[in-house]
Amino acid sequence: MPVPDSPYRGSLRRRFRLLPVAPSILLLLLFMLAPVAWSFYASFTDVALSGKAALNPQWIGLDNYARMLTDSVFPLSAWLTVVFVAVSAILGQNALGLLIALLMTKSGGATESFVGTAVIASWVLPEIVAAFAAYAYFSQDGTLNQLLGLLGVHGANWLYAFPMAAVILANVWRGTAFSMLVYRAALAQVPRDISEAALMDGARGWQRLAFITLPIIRGSIATNLMLVTLQTLAVFTLIWVMTAGGPSNASTTLPVLAYQEAFKLGDIGYGTAIASVLILIGMVFGTVYVRLLRRANQ
Amino acid sequence: MAGRRPRVRLAANAALAVIGLCFVLPLAWLLLASVDPHAGYQTRWPQSPSFANFAAVLTPELLFLPLVNSLLLSAGTAVVNLAAAVLAAYPLSRYQSRFNKPFLYAILFGTSLPVTAIMVPVYGLFVQLQLLDSMPATIFFMATTTLPMAIWMTKNFMDSVPLELEEAAWMDGASGLATLRRIVLPLMGQGLGVVFIFVFIQAWGNFFVPFILLLSTAKQPAAVSVFSFFGQHGAIAYGELAAFSILYSVPVLVLYTVVARGSGSAFALSGAMKG
Numbered sequence: 062m063p064v065p066d067s068p069y070r071g072s073l074r075r076r077f078r079l080l081p082v083a084p085s086i087l088l089l090l091l092f093m094l095a096p097v098a099w100s101f102y103a104s105f106t107d108v109a110l111s112g113k114a115a116l117n118p119q120w121i122g123l124d125n126y127a128r129m130l131t132d133s134v135f136p137l138s139a140w141l142t143v144v145f146v147a148v149s150a151i152l153g154q155n156a157l158g159l160l161i162a163l164l165m166t167k168s169g170g171a172t173e174s175f176v177g178t179a180v181i182a183s184w185v186l187p188e189i190v191a192a193f194a195a196y197a198y199f200s201q202d203g204t205l206n207q208l209l210g211l212l213g214v215h216g217a218n219w220l221y222a223f224p225m226a227a228v229i230l231a232n233v234w235r236g237t238a239f240s241m242l243v244y245r246a247a248l249a250q251v252p253r254d255i256s257e258a259a260l261m262d263g264a265r266g267w268q269r270l271a272f273i274t275l276p277i278i279r280g281s282i283a284t285n286l287m288l289v290t291l292q293t294l295a296v297f298t299l300i301w302v303m304t305a306g307g308p309s310n311a312s313t314t315l316p317v318l319a320y321q322e323a324f325k326l327g328d329i330g331y332g333t334a335i336a337s338v339l340i341l342i343g344m345v346f347g348t349v350y351v352r353l354l355r356r357a358n359q
Numbered sequence: 360m361a362g363r364r365p366r367v368r369l370a371a372n373a374a375l376a377v378i379g380l381c382f383v384l385p386l387a388w389l390l391l392a393s394v395d396p397h398a399g400y401q402t403r404w405p406q407s408p409s410f411a412n413f414a415a416v417l418t419p420e421l422l423f424l425p426l427v428n429s430l431l432l433s434a435g436t437a438v439v440n441l442a443a444a445v446l447a448a449y450p451l452s453r454y455q456s457r458f459n460k461p462f463l464y465a466i467l468f469g470t471s472l473p474v475t476a477i478m479v480p481v482y483g484l485f486v487q488l489q490l491l492d493s494m495p496a497t498i499f500f501m502a503t504t505t506l507p508m509a510i511w512m513t514k515n516f517m518d519s520v521p522l523e524l525e526e527a528a529w530m531d532g533a534s535g536l537a538t539l540r541r542i543v544l545p546l547m548g549q550g551l552g553v554v555f556i557f558v559f560i561q562a563w564g565n566f567f568v569p570f571i572l573l574l575s576t577a578k579q580p581a582a583v584s585v586f587s588f589f590g591q592h593g594a595i596a597y598g599e600l601a602a603f604s605i606l607y608s609v610p611v612l613v614l615y616t617v618v619a620r621g622s623g624s625a626f627a628l629s630g631a632m633k634g
Contacts, residue, residue, distance in 0.1 A: 100480035187564035295473035339476035347471025
């Protein structure tokens, strides 16, 4: 491919310029698009891990989707997913990340770097290790109840009595770093005199925060909301290690349910139907995210 | 107005310190239990601190084989990913084409697919193609899941290498791929390192994908082997679990520090946030 810059070369040559993209496209088609397509297809069949339906799956139309509506677990699980995403990602990670970033503009020195390191450490740790730590923290005689004991309060057995609260808090602990980094970068772009006055400045400061700082970084807020939603929608390991979806499905979000149906019960057809719902939700948020970025770029 | 600023600063510092403490607390157990031979779930100062837990897990089956598997899996994923991403980023960065924008937005859209949702169909696909328990197939799949992000990051880094340097080489008759290899890549070495480490860290910490796709114990990475440690041996050896977790986490913490020091914390976001 010599001298690629000449305008007089044929369009064929120009097409060849895109050839290096081929390996990526091939990988994405084979390992991303094909599974998604297969997921939608299999969700209309009774394909199973073993038995007759494993060798010769039958087309059963919308049966799997109809089953979701009558299933006792699916509606609960969909609701728990909404709660998990709304509380741990949108309220928890997003708001706490913003708060930490705002406080950091007022802070500095040792405190700032200590908090930055602490928040990021729980994010950088391998997911399974973070999950063990969270499990130990919330268990019957774990750290949380020890602390409550110091205050004279007898803490509950969190993982059994309040499994959703435990996994939500654990996910806030694990994921806030991302929002914090996004908002630190965004606030660094806000003109200095405005950001300085933004927080804890009495009523006027709060007004400036609401009417000046937040509107300036609203693009970052929107993209961050999209990204934390998508990340939280996919959380599996944390919940699986802490509660395995239990007790009696009280913390079974959609990824956990899809896993249980497909791999524990061997019902791949129903599992892919649940996965397909998740993929569709992801696509909706993904579309909004791409549109936001396109508009920001124009 | 005098005295208000220090007060604001003090309040901000106090609030931050409380938040930071809350974030550190769950990690305290991990550190203390690892040096406590009689550790349980409780966070406590070890009565007879020792490295017995570390010594107990330092065996070929428990530690070295899973870590070697993790290394193979993560390095393999990062190599495949980087090779594909560099090739894809080059024309996207260097040539104007009406395919560029739709392609970039399409792969950005690809980053939005919840990977845990894809695992059920991927398992089905791997069964059909008889790829279950195959290390290379798992590597290619893991590389694909981080590929969209890697292409964006690589393209952004490549965009910052000035085009003029290449034009001179083109004049001398060098091909696109030759200038990529001899001029562009050497100039974006640091950026490539960032992408490599970023993908490596993600693969190293990935539990769900190898948990589903790799069946034999001999192939499982540390993320999966540590889980069987936790679940199957009846009474859990908490101290050993904590010691293993720490040994398994150290490489990632080191790599993150290396990158964060070089380029601020921006590296993790350069792919995600920039349009």
